[in-house]
Amino acid sequence: MNLGLKGKSVIVMASSKGLGKATALEFAKAGAHVIISSRTETDLKKTEKDIKNLTGNPKVTFRVCDVTDPAAIKDLVQFTVNTYGTVDVLINNSGGPPAGNFDAFDDTSWQQAFELTLLSYVRTIREVLPYMRKQQRGHIVNFASSSTKQPINNLTLSNVFRVGVTGLSKSLAIELGPHNILVNTISPGRIATDRIQELNEGRAKNLGMSIEKLIQQSEAEIALGRFGQPEEFGKIVTFLCSEANTYMTGQSIIIDGGLVKAI
Numbered sequence: 001m002n003l004g005l006k007g008k009s010v011i012v013m014a015s016s017k018g019l020g021k022a023t024a025l026e027f028a029k030a031g032a033h034v035i036i037s038s039r040t041e042t043d044l045k046k047t048e049k050d051i052k053n054l055t056g057n058p059k060v061t062f063r064v065c066d067v068t069d070p071a072a073i074k075d076l077v078q079f080t081v082n083t084y085g086t087v088d089v090l091i092n093n094s095g096g097p098p099a100g101n102f103d104a105f106d107d108t109s110w111q112q113a114f115e116l117t118l119l120s121y122v123r124t125i126r127e128v129l130p131y132m133r134k135q136q137r138g139h140i141v142n143f144a145s146s147s148t149k150q151p152i153n154n155l156t157l158s159n160v161f162r163v164g165v166t167g168l169s170k171s172l173a174i175e176l177g178p179h180n181i182l183v184n185t186i187s188p189g190r191i192a193t194d195r196i197q198e199l200n201e202g203r204a205k206n207l208g209m210s211i212e213k214l215i216q217q218s219e220a221e222i223a224l225g226r227f228g229q230p231e232e233f234g235k236i237v238t239f240l241c242s243e244a245n246t247y248m249t250g251q252s253i254i255i256d257g258g259l260v261k262a263i
């Protein structure tokens with residue numbers, strides 16, 4: 001299927017690894033002009049090379065950007081516009097806040113989690129909207145978590161702010177609809193990334209069981225009986241931002257293999 005993404009300018013935040021990298025790869029496969037970003041230049045250089053080698057798409061470029069730094073976000077968007085002329089697609093992503101229950105966090109921890117997982121999205125959206133409004137089209141996809149439907153034990157900070165992301169997306173979908181700017185939230189369940197491995201290791205240690213036993217139990221809770229692969233997630237994100245999607249906005253979609261039992 002021709003997704004109509006060839007030549008489109010796409011920013012993928014926090015994309016040197018994990019779900020961000022997998023998403024950037026799918027856009028590059030579709031012929032988009034892709035800007036990847038993260039805090040670490042070494043990782044970005046490797047990811048840029050990997051994506052170019054896998055896709056043969058030369059229009060993949062990186063820019064170092066800490067999503068908690070407003071000046072870095074402004075620089076990233078301006079770099080994208082200078083390089084590719086505009087911004088057609090914004091993929092908002094960030095690392096997850098620390099695991100822990102309510103009593104584990106002071107005001108500083110709450111503020112840092114807010115700036116990482118919610119305010120960073122507000123800031124990137126604010127920077128790209130002038131270009132999307134000018135061209136009267138655009139796609140914004142905000143990454144969240146399956147905790148938006150079913151809270152996850154020991155992830156209090158994520159549970160709170162990921163729900164805020166869905167509220168942001170829904171509000172913007174209504175506000176930006178007249179400009180033909182589509183805004184959606186997409187939430188991973190248990191996808192095989194470094195973040196999930198880190199959380200699994202911590203949980204296994206707390207429970208006093210082997211990581212293998214924990215994964216076995218975790219997979220048993222998923223209808224499809226396995227963790228998802230990053231590319232499975234990335235394909236859905238790409239679809240949401242393609243010409244195949246011209247009428248789906250304000251939606252919160254969970255990619256979880258049937259983990260979440262909520263209706």
